[in-house]
Amino acid sequence: MRKEFREFVLKGNLVQLAVAFVMGAAFATMVKSFVDDLIMPIVGKLIGNVDFANLYVVLSGETYESAAAARAAGAAAIYYGAFINTLITFLIVAFVMFLVIRAYNRMQKKAEAAVPTTKECPRCRTQIPLGATRCPHCTSDM
Numbered sequence: 001m002r003k004e005f006r007e008f009v010l011k012g013n014l015v016q017l018a019v020a021f022v023m024g025a026a027f028a029t030m031v032k033s034f035v036d037d038l039i040m041p042i043v044g045k046l047i048g049n050v051d052f053a054n055l056y057v058v059l060s061g062e063t064y065e066s067a068a069a070a071r072a073a074g075a076a077a078i079y080y081g082a083f084i085n086t087l088i089t090f091l092i093v094a095f096v097m098f099l100v101i102r103a104y105n106r107m108q109k110k111a112e113a114a115v116p117t118t119k120e121c122p123r124c125r126t127q128i129p130l131g132a133t134r135c136p137h138c139t140s141d142m
Contacts, residue, residue, distance in 0.1 A: 008114060035089045048089025 008014065020122040036053070044050040056067045056079045064070040070077050118127040133142050 027096075028089075031092050031096075032089050035092065036085055039088065040085055043075075052081040052084050055079070055084070 031105075032047040038109045040052045044052055048107045056070060056077045058064065058070055059076040059078065062075060064073060064075060065078075067079055067081065071079075117130060119130050119132075120126070121128055121138060121140065122140070124135060126135060126137040128135055129142075134140070135142065
């Protein structure tokens with residue numbers, strides 16, 4: 001049982017999956033920073049000096065200086081600015097994943113096209129299917 005588990009863990013697919021998970025987490029952190037620190041300030045400036053991270057509605061009617069102050073006070077609030085940031089982050093990650101999968105599928109099609117489906121008859125030089133046991137042109141055995 002130990003040997004089977006070791007083989008399972010050390011298989012290439014599982015190791016590749018672990019590396020992909022770590023890289024995905026790092027990529028998500030990078031995209032979050034890209035959205036929060038670069039994209040949203042530009043969008044906020046274009047809209048009229050809006051800080052999306054500070055957009056919220058307190059359900060109890062109290063007022064707070066910022067969304068961080070409302071969170072620290074434990075106020076029941078809807079932080080829709082943070083949701084907008086998260087939504088944009090998701091859309092960017094989803095688009096990049098779409099591009100990666102699309103490129104992967106194109107490479108797979110090229111790899112499939114490179115696999116030969118025919119062979120040449122050694123006697124008459126006619127192209128025949130790989131699984132053929134007799135040439136249909138000269139009837140020689142393969």
